[in-house]
Amino acid sequence: MNQPMKHPISLMTAAALALGTALSTAEEAQTATKTEAGAATKSEALKITITGNDLMQYDIKTFEAKAGQTIELTFKNIGVLPKEAMGHNVVVLKAGTDIPKFAMAGATQREGDFLPAEQEFKDQMIAHTKILGPGESETITFTAPGAGTYDYICTFPGHFGVMRGTMVVKDK
Numbered sequence: 381m382n383q384p385m386k387h388p389i390s391l392m393t394a395a396a397l398a399l400g401t402a403l404s405t406a407e408e409a410q411t412a413t414k415t416e417a418g419a420a421t422k423s424e425a426l427k428i429t430i431t432g433n434d435l436m437q438y439d440i441k442t443f444e445a446k447a448g449q450t451i452e453l454t455f456k457n458i459g460v461l462p463k464e465a466m467g468h469n470v471v472v473l474k475a476g477t478d479i480p481k482f483a484m485a486g487a488t489q490r491e492g493d494f495l496p497a498e499q500e501f502k503d504q505m506i507a508h509t510k511i512l513g514p515g516e517s518e519t520i521t522f523t524a525p526g527a528g529t530y531d532y533i534c535t536f537p538g539h540f541g542v543m544r545g546t547m548v549v550k551d552k
């Protein structure tokens with residue numbers, strides 16, 4: 381080992397360490413921002429906006445909430461096709477709901493926002509919007525249930541296969 385080599389290496393090490401510190405500080409800052417934005421305290425309402433389009437796509441396919449938290453969910457149909465052909469809703473279901481069975485029961489209910497009429501299916505809904513046409517939006521407010529994973533679907537006939545997402549509820 382000769383002396384002159386030592387110096388540049390230790391400089392590089394110092395630079396790498398400094399860079400590492402800067403990076404981890406940036407990461408921490410990012411995490412803190414995320415926490416403030418996404419995981420509000422239990423008493424604070426979670427405001428979330430989901431859109432649906434003419435390709436039968438929700439833009440938000442999963443979101444997180446806390447048990448007992450108030451959720452203000454705004455759903456917007458951003459498509460242009462007529463409501464009769466491409467209407468959408470958001471129906472949040474209880475855990476364990478048989479989705480195909482539920483959606484089939486709703487598919488015949490054109491006058492009832494494609495929501496099942498039978499009580500056994502009504503009991504499986506946590507919250508729902510109406511069927512919305514192009515440019516329409518609706519905000520619904522409900523309380524996040526206990527910790528678990530809950531599906532939400534669009535019950536317009538033929539949509540539930542692709543138009544679905546999950547609400548993940550955590551205890552803390």
Ligand SMILES: [Cu+2]
Pocket residue numbers: 432436466467468469534535536539543
């Ligand atoms: Cu739909």
